[in-house]
Amino acid sequence: MKILLATYWAIPHLGGVWNYMVQTKGYLEALGHEVDMLGYGADNTFIHLVNKDRRVKKEDLMPVLHANINPETYPEIFANKLVEYTEFQRYCYELGAACLGLDGYDIIHTQDVIATSCISRVKPPETPLVATLHGSVAHEIRHQLKTIHKSPNSYMAKAYYDELESMGGHSSDLTIVANNWLKNILEDEFAIPSEQLKVMHYGYNILAFDSGLNERTDVVKPEGKKVIMFSGRLVELKGVQYLLEALAKLRKSNRDWVCWIAGDGEIKRELVIQSKVLGLGDSVKFLGVRDDLPALLKQSDIFVLPSLIENQPLSLIEAQLAGNAIAVSDVGGLPEMVEDGVTGLLFPTSDSDKLTDVLLDLVTDDELRTRLGTAAKEWARVHWDLATGIRKLTDVYESLIKKS
Template sequence: MSKTKVLHIIRRSEGGMKKHLLSLVRLLDKEKYQIAIFCSFDQETQEYLKGLGIQVFEVDIDDGINFKKDYKAIKSIRKIVSEFKPDIVHMHGAKASLVGRIACYNKPVKSVVTVHNFLNYNNMNLYKKKLILGLSKILDKKTSQFIAVSNALKNDLILNQNVDKNKIKVVYNCIDTTFYDETSFDLRKELNLPENSFVVGSIARLIPAKGVQDLIKAASILKNINAYFVIAGDGPFKEELQKMIEGLNLKDKFFLLGYRRDIPAFLRNLDVFVLPSHEEGFGISVIEALNEGIPVVATKVGGISEIIEDGINGILVEKGNHIELAKAIQRLLTDEELRKRLSLKGKNSAEKYSCKKMVEEIEQIYDSLKGR
């Protein structure tokens, strides 16, 4: 029996979307599927993918709208689709799904779109917004299958994009530590912190939507307790956040550590994990923290509310409320029994986010499409 050819398309990414794709293509049955990827990942990642027997085509897909670059990307995709002749084109994220579906519009392929985040038009002018909404409406009708990584995203597709609910399948992301460095280290020694101090941390891309600014304000409220705050992650908001830290006299209490590949070991150094996002399609870092047995405080947004049950396996707070955030952190730091209870419940609840389950569900979608 011939293999099903699947072409994945993804924009430049370093967050949950990239983790999801790498886990998926690593575990897809290579006896059943011939896989290719259109991406602009770093050379190390591309070589890793080629080592798995995956064809890699390099293309630069911008996050925003750039007509010249987007036209070039569409032409490149059309060329590869004609040469590779995929049965299924699987696109990840809003931008890749836009250029990918335009490129494949009149091609004899089944199209799959995985929705990882809520659409955000805040930085787009009215003309571009109208254009994108109009194109999306046409393309959505031609899309064979949508995959949402949370029920919150599925509901958003139905309510705000009028996508037929029967065309949407929810497939949760998974915990996959394969791509991290498994080194052990002592963060307190690394940062010269007192041995008996608490460490509160987060993993986040440094953009306003991740709410790190709220955690900085919460840390200012808690500056007189024996707690220190650390963020693993980088991004365009870093300089502004650093100024905020210095302005609140927190430079000896709050540390922006930059991008790190030792995430499991980083998490094991924390007493409390915080994700203060203003919007979140799913929240892979939350399930990673739960898996390591770290008590979680997170905002009540998007897919996070599907992972965290308030007071059972974590604590939920309202987004943008740094006072409530500070109270929740202080409550955990001063109640060892609560930390232990949430740690145990959290670790148990993380078990359902297995990569085997995620891949099996996506393979079922591929197989059903081939029969249509």
């Protein structure tokens, strides 16, 4: 098969969507398929086929859009800055995809609702379109409209992103989701027919992860300390601000730990300042972007994910594979990945007091920590097998191609 993996987001980038695309492409090519990847460039100034080094510049497309979309013809678009930005971005993406050409693919596999709705409008009618959704854009925006995107007319942006979610959900021949949390949102809030949805978790390249466990790293676990680990994007929705609050409270009763925070993002500077203000000192280390995460997780004892909203994060999968004791917030798809008291511990999102209690238990109770870590590892090595995930995915491809 000739397959196009497409996303509206910038690629390559840090995060689960890009990792999923790279792993899927690699395994599909190992099976003899041909795979291209489409998305915005890293700085959002062009749309490109990553592996073909073909691109269309955004600046070449914008005059066409400005000639047709302006405050006189569509004043409501320009009433909210987030809506205005997204409208031009998604139409540029759609035009860019059409210019690069969507002919010749046996199937197109999109990775988000915006790419799905855009590509459905410009692809050949006979080409099947399957979408894998890695989260709810509408729900993430609802959080951000209270903080970083807050404005006097935030309600317009909420309605706009709700419509994007609905359009994307209805535009594919089949939409794959990783869990029942997202399936229920699409069915209940956006009226996506249940027969158009399929719950199918991702696979993960366990062999590649294992090969990194023994790689050399310049970060060394302090003697006599437990390591609490977070890895991911440093953005508001990951909830690291609540982790730092919890660590400051934990430090008052127990100091037999250090916390490693791996990753980068728009609020890193704020988090570093917060850590200093809370007096955490050397107890917290910001490690930046890492290419040695398996080796870091091998040294870690506890993995924490305090997200405000979450789908199926690869960072949690990696921590499970490494045998860390897991502590995650009780949001989104996380309770479907962690069985409370069996393969990890759940705590209420945004509740630093409860998180402090969980961390104290995991730092001080060796038997609990070992039991949870072992159970998580055993479950993960069966559940996240990539070969099984890709086999299910190719079955979906072949079924849709036959129907077309």
